Amino acid sequence: MDTEDIELSEEEEEITAETVLKTLQIAWQNERLAPEILPHRNDMVECMLGQIQHMERNINKLPKTDLRASIHQMELNRIKYIICNYLKTRLDKIEKYCISIVNDEKQRMESGMNYLTVSEFRYAQEYLLNMENHLKNTVLNHVPGNMQSFEMNKMAIYPNLQSHIFLKANDTINGIILEDLLGDHDEEIDLEEGSQHILQYKPVAELVKNGKVQLV
Amino acid sequence: MDPYEIEFIGENRIVSIIPNFSYDKIYLICGEFGPFRAGLPMNVPLWLAVMLKQKQKCRIVPPDWMDIEILEGIKEEEKKSRFFTKMPNEHYMVEAKLILGAANEDIPRAAEIKTIIKDIWDIRMSKLRTSMDALMKSGGSYGRLDHLTMMEINSVKPILPEAMDELYRIKVTSRKTIPATLNSSTYSQSGTSQNT
Amino acid sequence: MGFMDPSATEDDLKAGTNVEIPIWLAESLHARRPPLVSVELPKIYKETYREILNADACTVDMHKLGQYFYELGCYIAKYDIKGEVATTLMDTFKQRFRMILSASVSTDSITALQPLSTSERDRTAGAVVTEKALSRWLKRGDCPLTTATMVANHRKRKRAEMEML
Numbered sequence: 001m002d003t004e005d006i007e008l009s010e011e012e013e014e015i016t017a018e019t020v021l022k023t024l025q026i027a028w029q030n031e032r033l034a035p036e037i038l039p040h041r042n043d044m045v046e047c048m049l050g051q052i053q054h055m056e057r058n059i060n061k062l063p064k065t066d067l068r069a070s071i072h073q074m075e076l077n078r079i080k081y082i083i084c085n086y087l088k089t090r091l092d093k094i095e096k097y098c099i100s101i102v103n104d105e106k107q108r109m110e111s112g113m114n115y116l117t118v119s120e121f122r123y124a125q126e127y128l129l130n131m132e133n134h135l136k137n138t139v140l141n142h143v144p145g146n147m148q149s150f151e152m153n154k155m156a157i158y159p160n161l162q163s164h165i166f167l168k169a170n171d172t173i174n175g176i177i178l179e180d181l182l183g184d185h186d187e188e189i190d191l192e193e194g195s196q197h198i199l200q201y202k203p204v205a206e207l208v209k210n211g212k213v214q215l216v
Numbered sequence: 217m218d219p220y221e222i223e224f225i226g227e228n229r230i231v232s233i234i235p236n237f238s239y240d241k242i243y244l245i246c247g248e249f250g251p252f253r254a255g256l257p258m259n260v261p262l263w264l265a266v267m268l269k270q271k272q273k274c275r276i277v278p279p280d281w282m283d284i285e286i287l288e289g290i291k292e293e294e295k296k297s298r299f300f301t302k303m304p305n306e307h308y309m310v311e312a313k314l315i316l317g318a319a320n321e322d323i324p325r326a327a328e329i330k331t332i333i334k335d336i337w338d339i340r341m342s343k344l345r346t347s348m349d350a351l352m353k354s355g356g357s358y359g360r361l362d363h364l365t366m367m368e369i370n371s372v373k374p375i376l377p378e379a380m381d382e383l384y385r386i387k388v389t390s391r392k393t394i395p396a397t398l399n400s401s402t403y404s405q406s407g408t409s410q411n412t
Numbered sequence: 413m414g415f416m417d418p419s420a421t422e423d424d425l426k427a428g429t430n431v432e433i434p435i436w437l438a439e440s441l442h443a444r445r446p447p448l449v450s451v452e453l454p455k456i457y458k459e460t461y462r463e464i465l466n467a468d469a470c471t472v473d474m475h476k477l478g479q480y481f482y483e484l485g486c487y488i489a490k491y492d493i494k495g496e497v498a499t500t501l502m503d504t505f506k507q508r509f510r511m512i513l514s515a516s517v518s519t520d521s522i523t524a525l526q527p528l529s530t531s532e533r534d535r536t537a538g539a540v541v542t543e544k545a546l547s548r549w550l551k552r553g554d555c556p557l558t559t560a561t562m563v564a565n566h567r568k569r570k571r572a573e574m575e576m577l
Contacts, residue, residue, distance in 0.1 A: 379512070
């Protein structure tokens with residue numbers, strides 16, 4: 001019965017567990033190093049969680065002292081760490097940039113390009129609601145009426161997209177424009193495959209999202 | 217990131233071991249390994265190599281680059297070059313630390329190798345400091361850092377990116393001719409919002 | 413308003429008196445038409461000091477002369493039409509970056525920190541955390557770097573630096 005469940009949840013397209021793991025690892029690393037929240041990879045997470053369940057059932061069939069059992073267990077623990085840390089990093093960003101993420105996400109949802117999973121979005125909305133209620137209950141309801149309004153957007157914290165990040169180019173990408181604030185000396189740089197750079201996140205944000213570069 | 221997390225990432229590298237037991241192929245999520253044949257070299261991820269070594273189930277084969285002559289060459293090259301030279305692999309320090317730590321006796325001339333690797337690391341770290349200074353002096357908004365390993369890059373966080381952020385902020389706010397593009401990089405708070 | 417000037421004997425602040433006030437107050441008093449006060453730049457932003465800063469910013473003790481040198485400077489720069497203050501701010505920041513670098517690895521942290529401004533100290537503290545985490549990692553386990561080798565390496569590092577130049 002259990003095995004059937006797994007087969008049902010398997011991807012339509014052929015994709016090896018190894019590829020799923022590699023994709024997750026890169027997604028985790030990028031999420032850790034990017035200033036803003038990145039598009040979710042829930043497909044990969046779900047797929048890997050299925051794999052883990054499947055593996056754990058198999059491990060349970062082995063005798064406890066079997067070397068293979070401890071090897072598999074070790075690998076699963078490593079993967080669980082990646083998944084947990086990946087999800088936790090996203091939650092941290094959701095809490096920190098809650099207002100701006102919810103606002104942006106509503107716009108993205110209209111075009112079907114959502115970055116958050118359904119449950120992440122629900123979490124963000126509830127977090128926001130709790131924060132608002134908390135502020136009302138502890139402060140706003142006790143101050144004079146003309147000071148009670150709650151202007152959410154004025155409290156928004158935005159990720160600093162101008163912050164500098166380190167990246168490695170997976171492909172050759174030409175013509176990244178580095179804006180020059182002080183004049184019109186905008187600089188244009190090329191990212192050769194395999195080269196590494198430090199620069200502002202903003203001009204390469206799309207490249208991080210489509211996998212052309214990887215944050216390091 | 218914490219150095220241990222970089223180590224964790226580096227542990228995925230493939231190394232060669234000689235097991236002292238025999239087993240069938242093992243199907244891990246990160247790939248198939250084996251079969252294990254006692255006395256015959258085979259490839260496994262570094263984390264597995266260290267684990268088997270700790271259980272005394274294998275010897276670790278020194279990676280090709282863990283060799284006095286090769287390392288001396290790298291060291292000389294690193295000293296001579298103004299730039300960072302390409303290291304034998306992207307996680308040389310993690311690999312060296314874990315292999316020399318877990319399998320000291322499997323590596324010929326381990327103590328000397330350890331010293332040379334540390335020398336190379338030190339040369340690169342001091343070069344890194346010099347180049348950070350040069351990067352800031354030359355404008356401080358962009359730099360190319362080929363051949364730096366992840367552990368080395370991590371050692372200049374957060375100071376280098378933060379200094380570049382700060383310089384950018386000074387640039388933006390001290391020039392009034394420049395429109396306040398800071399909205400996205402600072403946060404505004406309003407405690408006393410007014411009713412209108 | 414005489415209380416603002418500790419040396420004044422009268423109740424009122426006389427026209428023409430020099431007093432130090434916070435920049436937020438100075439800005440609004442100056443913005444009145446006609447301005448109620450004229451604003452004088454703190455000396456660290458004046459030409460004499462700018463010349464020193466431009467020559468070698470690392471010789472200046474920011475802790476004494478401008479704990480919030482960059483932050484305050486960004487406000488000041490607005491009133492400087494020629495943009496010279498802005499240029500000095502950026503050049504000073506670039507030059508003094510190496511002081512942060514050396515303070516973060518210095519064994520004598522107190523002396524190294526002494527001349528740094530508040531934000532420079534904060535940045536140094538951040539770098540020290542990284543430095544410590546890294547040396548903990550290097551020292552841990554079966555392949556450690558002992559304290560003795562750290563000192564030896566420090567000397568070696570200096571030599572390596574010279575060899576590169």
